[in-house]
Every structure is written in C-alpha cells, then in structure tokens.
Amino acid sequence: MTAASVADLESVVRQDGAPDVALANFSGRLASDPDFRPRLAELLDVLDGIPLIMLSDSDETVTALEAIRQGAQGYISTTVGLTMALEAIRLVAAGGIFVPAPILHRMIIEQSRVPDPALHAAFSVPAPEVNGKPHLTQLTPRQIAVLECLQEGKPNKVIAHELGMRESTVKVHVRNILRRLGATNRTEAVCRVMREDN
Structure with a gap:
C-alpha cells in the first residue's frame, strides 16, 4: 500500500x-x-x-x-x-x-x-516521566500537547491551528488519546488526567 x-x-x-x-x-x-x-x-x-x-x-x-x-x-x-x-x-x-x-x-x-x-x-534517551502522571507516559509529546488543549476546552480546529497540524491529524490524536487513556470521550479523558493531579 x-x-x-x-x-x-x-x-x-x-x-x-x-x-x-x-x-x-x-x-x-x-x-x-x-x-x-x-x-x-x-x-x-x-x-x-x-x-x-x-x-x-x-x-x-x-x-x-x-x-x-x-x-x-x-x-x-x-x-x-x-x-x-x-x-x-x-x-x-x-x-x-x-x-x-x-x-x-x-x-x-x-x-x-x-x-x-x-x-x-x-x-540521551530520557526515561518516561510526565509530571508524575502514569497515564501520560503512554502518550507521545504531540498527543500530550493535544491533551493540554483538550483540558482548555479547545475544539479540533483551534487545536490544529495552534499546534500547526491538520484538523484530521488532531482527530487521529484525539482518538489515540482516548484509546490509550481508556476513555470514551474527551471529557472523560480530561477527567482521568485531572484526577491524577489530586
């Protein structure tokens, strides 16, 4: 292919x-x-x-x-x-x-x-460590950047503009973030990460 x-x-x-x-x-x-x-x-x-x-x-x-x-x-x-x-x-x-x-x-x-x-x-390859949050070690740096935008409630179009990528790529990132965090939607993904802050 x-x-x-x-x-x-x-x-x-x-x-x-x-x-x-x-x-x-x-x-x-x-x-x-x-x-x-x-x-x-x-x-x-x-x-x-x-x-x-x-x-x-x-x-x-x-x-x-x-x-x-x-x-x-x-x-x-x-x-x-x-x-x-x-x-x-x-x-x-x-x-x-x-x-x-x-x-x-x-x-x-x-x-x-x-x-x-x-x-x-x-x-030098750093060990995975993202603010002490175990869920985030499963994400790539780009996925973490997308997730941070999701935490601010930004829509895909705005995320795409801010991170310099296409909207379709943002959708792929969001889908992969949800799967890796075991979440069914954006809100649940953000809640899971926010729980780790406490």
Whole structure:
C-alpha cells in the first residue's frame, strides 16, 4: 500500500489489514532540518504503533540516531543494498531495530571521543516521566500537547491551528488519546488526567 500524504496514510492505517511496517522516504532531509522532527512526529502519531522505517539519502550518524530516538524503528540509507534492506524490514516487522553497520561503527567511535552536543543529545534517551502522571507516559509529546488543549476546552480546529497540524491529524490524536487513556470521550479523558493531579 502507498500513501502520498499524511491524509492518505490515515486512511491506510484505518483499513483492515493495516501494514505490519511503514516505510517513509525522507530523501536527504537531515536532523538539522527544522521540518525533520515535526514531520517524523506526525508520521509516528498517525501510525500509532505500526513500526516506522525511515528511508534516507543520508548516512549521517546524528540523523539516524535522532530518527531512532524519536521513535523510528529502522533507518535505511541508500548505501544499503537491496538484500540488506529486505532483511532490515523483516527485522523491524519482528520487533527489532535496524541501523546500518557503518553508522553504528561511527557511533561507537564518536561515542568514545568527546561527543558534539547534537550527537550527545541523540544518545540521551530520557526515561518516561510526565509530571508524575502514569497515564501520560503512554502518550507521545504531540498527543500530550493535544491533551493540554483538550483540558482548555479547545475544539479540533483551534487545536490544529495552534499546534500547526491538520484538523484530521488532531482527530487521529484525539482518538489515540482516548484509546490509550481508556476513555470514551474527551471529557472523560480530561477527567482521568485531572484526577491524577489530586
């Protein structure tokens, strides 16, 4: 199945027989690109648990590590051969994480030196902790931002405008928030979170 846009991806994910793995082509976009993190976060939120493999023309260590740190489960650069790419997809489908060996090798070498701040940030993965609220550790950063807007009673259209996303993406976030919090509607989700404040 293919999806040319996030909206297409939303409909693919909702279908019966949703894919076991999703591949997203990021071309030569690097972690330093301001659109990198928001675009990746949006894809991961829409996929909601379907493993994502990033396809990239770059084999930059920091970009690969940032992709994995953000939640991608694979990073395949165009330097990887077809046989290895197919094995990488199988590995991710089975629950593993794939990063090409040359990138891992550079990572090990760079880690032994004094790391630059970007590489250091890519290595540090904080433990899940959201204001001591156990429910919130199940949510992605974008879902938490949407939930905060729900707590203020904002409609989807306003949330979409404030967070720089499409209204359809907000609806996906709300649906996923409700499911992860075990709530049947927006009000119940907000009440569950507010109870944890007490």
